[in-house]
Amino acid sequence: MTPPTAATRAVGGSRSLIAGVVLFVALTLVNLLAYASEPSASDSYLKFAPSHIALLRSVLGGERVREYLETPASSFGSAFGGASGEADTAVTTDAPVYTTRPSPVARVGALYRYAPATRQLLKDFRLEMRDQADESTPAWLTVDPATGTVTGTPDRAGTFEVSLIGSLEDGRAAVQRFTLWSDTRFLLFGTDDDGRDIARGLFHAARSTVIPAAVAVIIAVGLGVLLGAVSGYSGGVAAQSLGGLTAVVQSVPGLLLIALAGRLSEWNLLVMMAAVGLVMLPETASGVRELVERFRRRDFVEAARELGMRDSVILWNEIIWHNGRQFIASRTCQAYTFAVLTEVTLSFLGLTDSLTPSVGRVLLVGRENEFRATMMVPALAYLLVVISCFALLERGLVLRWSRRR
Amino acid sequence: MTLQTTPVLAIDGLVSCFDTPSGVMRAVDGVSLSVQRGHSLGIVGESGSGKTQTFYSVLGLTRGLPGVIAGAARISGVDLLEGLERFVARTSQPDGTEVVTKSPHWQPIHEARLRPVVGRQIAILFQDPRRSLIPYWTIGRHLAEVYQRQSDTHSSTNWRELAIERLTGLGFSQPKRVFDSYPERLSGGEAQRAMLAITMAMRPSVLIADEPTTGLDTINQAIALKSIALQHRTQEMALVLISHDLGVVDAMVEDVIVMYAGRIVAKAPAAVLRELTDERLHPYALELRVSRDRRARNTTIAASDGGAPAPRATSGCAFRHRCQLRPRLAPDVQAQCERTAPPLRDIEPGYTAACWGFDP
C-alpha cells in the first residue's frame, strides 16, 4: 500500500473540511432560526406543545399515566359514586402490572392503537373514556376484551381521560389510567409523553447545543491558548496560575464538577458551559505551553528578535500560528464535541431542567418509554450529525495544515 | 579441509529479503558457509553486507518481512528450514522485480523448530551488551534462568557457586558484585563479559559473536576478544565471529569470509588470506585490509566503513561502482562486470573469490 502523499492528504482534507463547514453552517442556521422563532426557551416549550399541556400538568401533577389496583368492593362502590372511581390501593412502582405506556397523541382521522403488555395474566378488559372538555363519553375508542388492545380513529380534537381495566385472577382489577390527546397536527416523529412534537423539540433543542457550546470552546481554547502561550513564553504569574488551575480541575472528575456547577446555578446553561470550558482548559493550555517552550529557544526566534520583531508578534505569528494551528484546530473541534456531549449526557441523566428543550431530554423520554424508536432515532441521528460535523472539521483542518516536510 | 564429520552449523544457499519503501531488498543473497566443531569462522563486511542478517533471519531474530525465502540451515545436521519453501510464493513482475509472498504457516513451523535449538545449541553474543541484557534482571537472574533450564544443575546451591566460578573465570575481580548488579550498573566491557558468561552457561555447540568489540575502548576490546578466545578453546565449541573490522577477525579465527551486498565475495583460511598480495586480493577485501592498516597507524578511516550499500543491483557485480580494480581491467571484462554477478571461483589453493578480474 502506498503511503499517502502530501497531495492526497490535502485533497482528503479539503473534502472533509468542506463537508464539515457545510454541516456547521447548517447547524448554526438551525440554531439561529430556533432563537428567532422563539426567543425564550420556556416559551418554546409551550409553543410546540398543545396549548392545554400547561394546564393539565398542574391538574395531573405531571403524571400522565397512572396505575391502580381495585378490589371488587370499591369498583362496585365507584359505580354508584360516580365516574371518578378513586382506587383502594394505588400501585407502587415496584411492581406495576402494566409494563407498557400508551402513546399520548392520536391524530384525527388516523388509526390509534395501543397493545398493552402485562406482568400478570389479565382478562376481561374493558374501557372507560371521558372527554375532559365536556365530560361526555365518546365512543370512537374500543378494546378487545381478550387481549386488551385498544384501537380507534378519533373524529375530533380534544383531551380524553381513558381507563383500561383488566381483571386479575384473584378478582382484583388492574387499572391503567392515562390522558389521551387527539390532534389535527401532522407530526413527523410523533410526540413525547406530554404530547410535545419531537421534531419541533429537536429544532428548538439546537439552541442548547451549538451556540452555547461556543462559550465553552471560547474559554477552553481561547483562554487556554492565551494562558498557555504566555506561561510558556514568559513563565511567572501565568505559569503559576495555570499550574494551580490544572491541579484544581484535575482533582475532581470533570463530569461531577460540571453537574455540581449546573445544579447549583439552577441549570443555567451558560454557567454549565463555563464549567465545561474550565474543565477542558488545562489540557489545551499545557499543550500550547509545551509547544511554546519548545520553540522559544530555537534559533529563528533569536533571528527574528534581531530583525526587530516584537515579542508578541514572534509568539503569535511564528510560533503559534505556524506550528500550533493544527493542535489548536484539533482541540477546538474536540472541545466543541465534548461540550455538546456533556450537555446531552447531563440532560439524558435527567439532571437538567425539564422545561428547556434538549436532545438529551428527548432521549430520556424515549428511554422511559421503552425506547420508542420514533423518539430515539431522530435524536440520535441529530447527535451523530453534530458529532460528525466536528469530526470532519477536525480531520479537514488537520490534514490541510499538516506540516510538509 | 576435507569434511569428514557433519559441520555443527551449515548454511546453504540462504536467501533472505525484506520489504522496504523502495521495494524488496535482498539482505542475504545465496550465502553458503559451514563451521566444524572446535573450529572458528570469521565474517567481515560493512553494515548492510548481510553478515548479521544471515544468522538473525535463520534464527528468527529479525522483525522484517518476509525474511528467509530459500535455502537450508543445518544445526548438527538438522535442517531448520526443511520443507518450508512450499510456503513461499515468488512471482516475477513485468518490470523485472520479484514479488515474494509468504504464507502465515511458515512462521509457526519455523518457531517450533527453533525452540530446542536457540539458546541451547546456538547462542548469540550481541553487540551493545548493556542494552542487550534484560534491564530489570540482575546478571544473577539471567544466569539462574539459564541454569534452571538445564536438568543437571538444577539444585539451587550448586548453580550459584558454578555461576560465581564462571564469572571469576572471565576475569571479574568482584564476581559477587557483578552477580547482583543490574546491566546498567556495569561498564561496557563488564557487560560484554557478563553476557559472555550467560551465553557460555547455555553450553552451546555454536557461539555467534556479533560485533563483540563495537563500542568498547581498545583495552576492553582486547579483554573481550581474549575471553571469547578462551571460551572457544576450553569449551570445544564452534565460533562464528562477525565484525566490520578485518583486524579483529584475522587474528582470532581459522577461516575468513568476506561479504558484500548480501553475497560472499571472498573466502579463505586466515593464514592464506594474510599471505595474499594486494593484487591477488578481492578488491573489497583489499579495501578492508587498507582501512585496517590505516587504523593501526591511527590515520583517517577509509570511507568504506559504515557507508550505506548501494541499492541492490538487479544484475551485474554489486561492487562495480566502488571497485578500484575495474578501471584497470580489459573493456570486455568490464562489460562482464556490468552484465553478470561473478560466481565464487578458486583463485588459489584454499582461496575463492567472486571477481571477474582474476584468472582462476
Add this chain to the structure above:
Amino acid sequence: MWPMLRQGAVTLALAVAVVVGIVAVPEYVGSDAPVSLGWFQRAALIFSHVVRGELPEASAITRTTQLYRDLPQLLTQSTTLVIGAMCCALVVALPTGMATAMAPYNARRRAAARLLIAVSSMPAIVWATVLLLTSLKLEISLTTNARLAFLAALATLVLGDRLVGDLTARVESATKELLDEPYLRTVRASGFHVVRHVAQGLVPPVADAVASRTLFLIGGAIVVERLFDIRGLGFRVFESLEANPIERELIVVCAIGLVVLGLVVRSVATGAALLADGRRRG
C-alpha cells in the same frame, strides 16, 4: 513512593476544597445564613453541649448515623464498578494490542484492533442507549451481582472516555517500541518467553495510561450508576443534588469518596509499575 503519596494528599486536599467551595458558596453568597453543611452544625451542637459539661444530644448522633448508614454499601458498589471496569478494559485491550503489534502483517488482528478503537470512540451517549436497551432485555434473567458485572463490562467499552480504545492503541504502540528494543532480541535468542517479557515491559506504560485516565473512568462510572440504577457513590451524589433542599454534606462526602477511589486506582497502577521494574523506580 513518598512523592506519590504527597501528590495524592495534595490532590485530595484540593478536591475537598473545590467540592466544598462549589457546594457551599452559593448559599453563603446569596444569603445571610451561614454555610449549612450538616457536619458543622452538628459538630457545633455537640461541641457546645460538651463545653457546657452536658452529654451531647442523641439526635445529633442518630442523625449522623442515619445519613451515613448506606455509606459502606455505596462504597462497595462504586468500587466494584470502577475496578471491574478497569479490569475489563485491560483484559480486552492488552491481548488485542499485543497481538496486533506482534503480528503486524496479520490483517485480521489489525482489523480487530481498529474496530475496537472505533467502537470505543463512539460517543458514550449513543452506546449508553444501546446498553440500556440490552440490559432491559436481560434484566429478568440475571442476578444482581451478575448484572452488575455484566454492566461494568459493557460500560467500560464505551464510557470512561474511550478508555478501551486508547488503552489498545497505547498497548500496540508500546509493544512495537518494546519489540525493537535490543534486549528482546536477547530474550528470543536465549529461549526465554517473549510474551512474558513483553508483558512485563508493558506494565509501566499501561500503568501510566491507566493513571492518567482515572478521572475519566470515575466520570463514566458516575454516569453508569445513574443510568443503570446502581446505588453507588455517584448515584448518591445525584440523589442529593435532586433532593430539595440539596443535601450538601452527602454531596461532599460522596464526591470525596469518588476522588479517593480515583486516587486508590491511580496508586495501584503506579505501584504495579514500581513492582514490574523495581530497578528503575525503586
